Amino acid sequence: MSQESLDGWFDGEDGESDDTDAPADGNGGTGEFPRRCLSFTVRGPWGHFRRVEGNIVKQTYRIIPRTTVAGLLAAVLGIGRDEYYGLFAPDTSAVAIEPVRELRTLNMPMNTLSTANESMQSLNSRGKLSMKLPDPTKPRQQHNYEVLVEPAYRIDVALADDARYRELRSHLEAGTSHYVPSLGLSEHLAQLDYHGEFAIEPRTNDDTVSVDSAVPNAVDSVIPEPETRCQVEESPAFMAADAGGRTTRSFTAYAYNPDTGPLSVRGISAATVDGRTVVFV
Amino acid sequence: MLSPDEFDDAYDDDELRSELPDSPIASLRDLQYLYGKLYTLATAGGGDYAPYLTPDAAGDLVDTDDSLIVVRVDLSGDEPQLADDEQGAIKVTRYSADLVSKVAHSKYPAARGIDHSVTHQAGRNSDPEKLARYAKERLTKWATDGVVQNAADDHEDGSLVNALADLGEDEDVPDTIEDAVTRALDGESATALLTVQVKTEPDGEYRWPGEVDVFQAAMRARKLSKLVSKGQATESAGDAVDIVTGEATRTVGTSEDPLNYYLGKQLEKFPGLDVDEAWRTHPLSEDAAVTVMNAEPFVEACTYRTFGAKVYSLPYFFGTPTPADARELYQLLYLAVDAEDDSRVTSIERAYQREDWTVDENRLRFYVSAVMPHQMSRYDVFGETLNALLQYPSAVAVAHAETQQTEAFRGSDDRSAAFPTVDWPVFGSNTGALLGEITSGWYFGQTFPEGDDDTDASADDPRIEALVNVLSGTPISVSLLLDAYVTRILDEASHDDVDGFPSLRVSSQFAQLCALASAEGNFLTADGEQASITESPSYELRIMDEPGPEALTTDGGFAGEQKLEAFIEGTPALNNDQRCGVFLLGTLVGAVGNYQEWHEDRSTTLVDQFPVKSITTSRIKKVTQDAIEKTLTYTRQEKTRQGRNYPGTKFDYIVDRLRDRVLNPDPDDWTLEKTDLRFYYALGVTYGMNDYSPSSDESTESTEEN
Numbered sequence: 007m008s009q010e011s012l013d014g015w016f017d018g019e020d021g022e023s024d025d026t027d028a029p030a031d032g033n034g035g036t037g038e039f040p041r042r043c044l045s046f047t048v049r050g051p052w053g054h055f056r057r058v059e060g061n062i063v064k065q066t067y068r069i070i071p072r073t074t075v076a077g078l079l080a081a082v083l084g085i086g087r088d089e090y091y092g093l094f095a096p097d098t099s100a101v102a103i104e105p106v107r108e109l110r111t112l113n114m115p116m117n118t119l120s121t122a123n124e125s126m127q128s129l130n131s132r133g134k135l136s137m138k139l140p141d142p143t144k145p146r147q148q149h150n151y152e153v154l155v156e157p158a159y160r161i162d163v164a165l166a167d168d169a170r171y172r173e174l175r176s177h178l179e180a181g182t183s184h185y186v187p188s189l190g191l192s193e194h195l196a197q198l199d200y201h202g203e204f205a206i207e208p209r210t211n212d213d214t215v216s217v218d219s220a221v222p223n224a225v226d227s228v229i230p231e232p233e234t235r236c237q238v239e240e241s242p243a244f245m246a247a248d249a250g251g252r253t254t255r256s257f258t259a260y261a262y263n264p265d266t267g268p269l270s271v272r273g274i275s276a277a278t279v280d281g282r283t284v285v286f287v
Numbered sequence: 288m289l290s291p292d293e294f295d296d297a298y299d300d301d302e303l304r305s306e307l308p309d310s311p312i313a314s315l316r317d318l319q320y321l322y323g324k325l326y327t328l329a330t331a332g333g334g335d336y337a338p339y340l341t342p343d344a345a346g347d348l349v350d351t352d353d354s355l356i357v358v359r360v361d362l363s364g365d366e367p368q369l370a371d372d373e374q375g376a377i378k379v380t381r382y383s384a385d386l387v388s389k390v391a392h393s394k395y396p397a398a399r400g401i402d403h404s405v406t407h408q409a410g411r412n413s414d415p416e417k418l419a420r421y422a423k424e425r426l427t428k429w430a431t432d433g434v435v436q437n438a439a440d441d442h443e444d445g446s447l448v449n450a451l452a453d454l455g456e457d458e459d460v461p462d463t464i465e466d467a468v469t470r471a472l473d474g475e476s477a478t479a480l481l482t483v484q485v486k487t488e489p490d491g492e493y494r495w496p497g498e499v500d501v502f503q504a505a506m507r508a509r510k511l512s513k514l515v516s517k518g519q520a521t522e523s524a525g526d527a528v529d530i531v532t533g534e535a536t537r538t539v540g541t542s543e544d545p546l547n548y549y550l551g552k553q554l555e556k557f558p559g560l561d562v563d564e565a566w567r568t569h570p571l572s573e574d575a576a577v578t579v580m581n582a583e584p585f586v587e588a589c590t591y592r593t594f595g596a597k598v599y600s601l602p603y604f605f606g607t608p609t610p611a612d613a614r615e616l617y618q619l620l621y622l623a624v625d626a627e628d629d630s631r632v633t634s635i636e637r638a639y640q641r642e643d644w645t646v647d648e649n650r651l652r653f654y655v656s657a658v659m660p661h662q663m664s665r666y667d668v669f670g671e672t673l674n675a676l677l678q679y680p681s682a683v684a685v686a687h688a689e690t691q692q693t694e695a696f697r698g699s700d701d702r703s704a705a706f707p708t709v710d711w712p713v714f715g716s717n718t719g720a721l722l723g724e725i726t727s728g729w730y731f732g733q734t735f736p737e738g739d740d741d742t743d744a745s746a747d748d749p750r751i752e753a754l755v756n757v758l759s760g761t762p763i764s765v766s767l768l769l770d771a772y773v774t775r776i777l778d779e780a781s782h783d784d785v786d787g788f789p790s791l792r793v794s795s796q797f798a799q800l801c802a803l804a805s806a807e808g809n810f811l812t813a814d815g816e817q818a819s820i821t822e823s824p825s826y827e828l829r830i831m832d833e834p835g836p837e838a839l840t841t842d843g844g845f846a847g848e849q850k851l852e853a854f855i856e857g858t859p860a861l862n863n864d865q866r867c868g869v870f871l872l873g874t875l876v877g878a879v880g881n882y883q884e885w886h887e888d889r890s891t892t893l894v895d896q897f898p899v900k901s902i903t904t905s906r907i908k909k910v911t912q913d914a915i916e917k918t919l920t921y922t923r924q925e926k927t928r929q930g931r932n933y934p935g936t937k938f939d940y941i942v943d944r945l946r947d948r949v950l951n952p953d954p955d956d957w958t959l960e961k962t963d964l965r966f967y968y969a970l971g972v973t974y975g976m977n978d979y980s981p982s983s984d985e986s987t988e989s990t991e992e993n
Contacts, residue, residue: 059314061556062666063666065657065668071418112747113746115747122554150669225606225607238673239313239673249526251564251567253526253567254528255535256528259313265321
């Protein structure tokens with residue numbers, strides 16, 4: 007894919023850091039900002055973003071993981087699996103996520119098929135392309151999925167790849183997408199409401215800022231306030247393709263207010279987008 | 288395990304800082320890693336091999352007779368041989384505390400197979416033959432194990448391992464070992480660890496496994512091999528980023544965690560349904576994986592059972608752990624491990640009870656998870672939060688205790704309390720005890736319906752939901768509470784063992800509702816007409832044993848009327864006319880029922896005639912008519928029978944208010960939820976049944992009768 011020079015993309019003084027694997031750690035973000043971003047709200051009746059610590063249990067992240075946002079936008083753009091990680095890499099993209107509806111979950115028992123080896127059927131097992139599927143004639147087991155109820159997130163996204171950025175903008179403007187967007191699982195369909203394109207204005211280095219978005223990689227900088235609930239969770243942020251498939255290249259710990267509303271954070275590189283204060287990663 | 292004081296002495300702040308994670312606790316794995324680190328520091332100490340050792344596994348053998356059987360091997364000559372000095376090939380001794388680190392035991396938890404270390408733990412009271420076999424297997428089985436052999440190949444002292452294996456192949460050696468063990472034990476059974484000592488220099492000492500690096504390296508390799516090959520997986524490892532440390536390194540896919548959230552069996556979550564690819568979705572470095580596994584003793588110590596579910600309640604400090612945090616946390620965990628098995632104290636209570644508390648309570652958090660085990664490897668999490676705070680349940684406990692001191696639950700000289708108060712734990716006003724009731728789940732178990740399956744919780748069990756909500760400060764919806772309350776009331780009405788109206792239950796439910804509404808924080812949420820239920824009631828405090836000014840209120844008015852007026856005014860939920868109407872209807876039914884029972888000696892009263900389940904908007908008018916009719920009947924009866932002269936009718940202070948509320952609007956147009964109506968009806972019945980004048984006997988029941 008084609009990428010523009012980073013000079014036009016970041017407002018920073020020295021261009022971008024050399025570290026391509028991980029985002030700048032610590033106080034959130036690189037301190038440098040792209041000039042503009044696209045802003046939209048993704049929402050749906052249900053969502054489920056499986057936490058990586060569990061496969062027996064099916065718990066969900068509260069904040070849509072950055073990797074899921076990347077996959078969602080790749081679906082809009084019609085890019086295949088394992089082909090979009092570069093587009094959303096740390097030095098070529100910036101994403102801020104703000105929960106805009108109270109984060110609420112409930113337990114939803116679902117009937118699932120066993121994926122134990124003895125319950126799997128091989129299709130075309132001797133052919134060049136073969137695959138295994140759970141045997142649909144087997145009885146179902148009921149498992150409990152933790153699902154988000156009416157999740158909604160305001161997403162601000164900037165891409166260094168100008169062609170892709172424009173393509174994404176026209177999709178969002180027109181309300182179109184190549185694949186059907188969903189919130190985690192394919193059955194949890196998502197709706198995207200486009201708000202427009204906004205300038206990213208870096209905040210001057212205030213001592214304390216009131217941040218509207220979830221705050222990435224700055225848990226220790228959050229100022230606890232008795233009236234404001236502050237929760238934390240760590241989810242995958244960046245992926246990379248390799249010979250065998252894909253691996254997560256870094257995780258991000260988000261601090262967030264489950265009731266929506268801002269968190270006070272000390273000494274962080276924030277930005278103003280559409281009158282809101284957000285932190286990109 | 289080191290005591291908290293010993294722990295403080297053993298590690299200075301710099302040493303702790305170097306061992307602790309340098310990123311905030313933001314996931315269950317982070318937390319388990321921290322626990323595992325603390326456990327390792329407290330047991331095996333620091334060093335490269337410490338996380339792999341299990342010094343506590345044979346803790347009960349320490350300083351017992353015949354608890355260590357040592358095969359002594361001389362590797363200093365050309366050929367390996369058993370020791371032939373005066374001590375002989377086998378030494379049976381006491382497993383003393385100073386030998387724990389030298390023996391370097393690494394237990395493999397499964398019943399099958401051999402321990403990771405050359406040191407092996409035999410079963411309890413093994414007979415001499417069995418012990419002799421285990422002793423031989425140090426050479427014939429451990430030293431020849433494929434993983435051990437590979438580790439030896441990569442180690443400069445690998446020849447030591449090979450020498451053990453060679454010695455084991457000598458036909459005479461196993462027999463010699465067997466004879467020597469049997470002789471040394473004098474034919475007795477023993478509970479023991481079995482290990483080897485080797486001498487590598489002609490004039491050197493016999494060294495323990497903990498002093499021989501290659502034995503440790505082989506132990507480590509054996510333990511690590513279990514992280515990549517288990518079940519269907521053969522080699523689930525690859526280069527990725529460790530979830531815990533964030534470092535790019537070799538990661539393993541089939542490691543366990545002490546909560547068993549992640550098992551190799553669930554192919555569904557692996558790329559290509561291939562368990563060998565498990566490391567891609569769940570990458571843990573080898574050291575992190577082992578450290579996470581080491582968290583188990585601490586994790587298990589912080590569990591309790593509620594409604595058939597296993598509840599984990601794991602304390603930690605918000606943010607990146609500091610040495611000071613680690614010391615405080617270690618104290619809490621040590622106390623939990625040290626507690627008696629049958630103690631029902633949850634870790635939240637234990638933290639609350641700490642008198643020498645010096646930490647910022649805003650930073651003390653708990654990972655809470657209610658897990659329902661169906662089978663060993665199939666279970667569900669019913670409720671979970673990484674963000675439980677000590678303040679949340681204690682705020683509810685304080686509010687509940689205060690609620691119990693108000694005039695709603697404490698009577699005056701003139702009049703009973705609005706609701707019955709007896710010495711029933713849910714009515715307790717001891718904040719410490721209440722905290723335990725809240726954190727253990729009992730608080731909701733007493734007011735919510737019991738599970739379908741006896742008392743076991745189900746996936747959508749409101750008891751678990753409410754428990755986790757309170758612990759994490761998440762507001763509970765009022766409609767959930769009212770549904771649960773009414774279901775419990777109806778369950779009890781249809782239960783043969785429960786006699787009469789469950790006024791104690793209703794009273795405790797209402798106390799809970801008041802406590803949640805008035806607790807500092809935000810524990811209730813509601814929309815529309817139920818919003819007023821979330822508002823804090825404003826009942827006066829009534830301190831018993833201290834005659835207060837409130838005793839002077841008798842200015843000729845009727846205490847029962849004043850009490851009702853005060854209660855309605857103090858209850859924001861009763862600002863709603865429909866809710867107040869149905870409450871007053873219940874009050875009248877309760878009061879008339881009470882009268883029927885005590886004055887008329889009737890076994891079936893209005894309370895039985897109009898049970899909670901009969902209350903619907905369409906029946907309210909009918910019930911109201913019948914109840915008012917009864918008051919007229921009894922007024923007339925008293926007049927003719929006792930010649931009493933009433934200014935009005937019996938219970939007119941209720942009836943007059945009821946008329947105002949029920950007629951406008953017409954109940955047919957009422958919009959309240961059915962459970963809302965039914966709960967406040969039940970509350971009214973409880974009020975009416977409990978409304979009496981404690982100071983007067985029957986002849987001077989109240990002013991209305993004079």
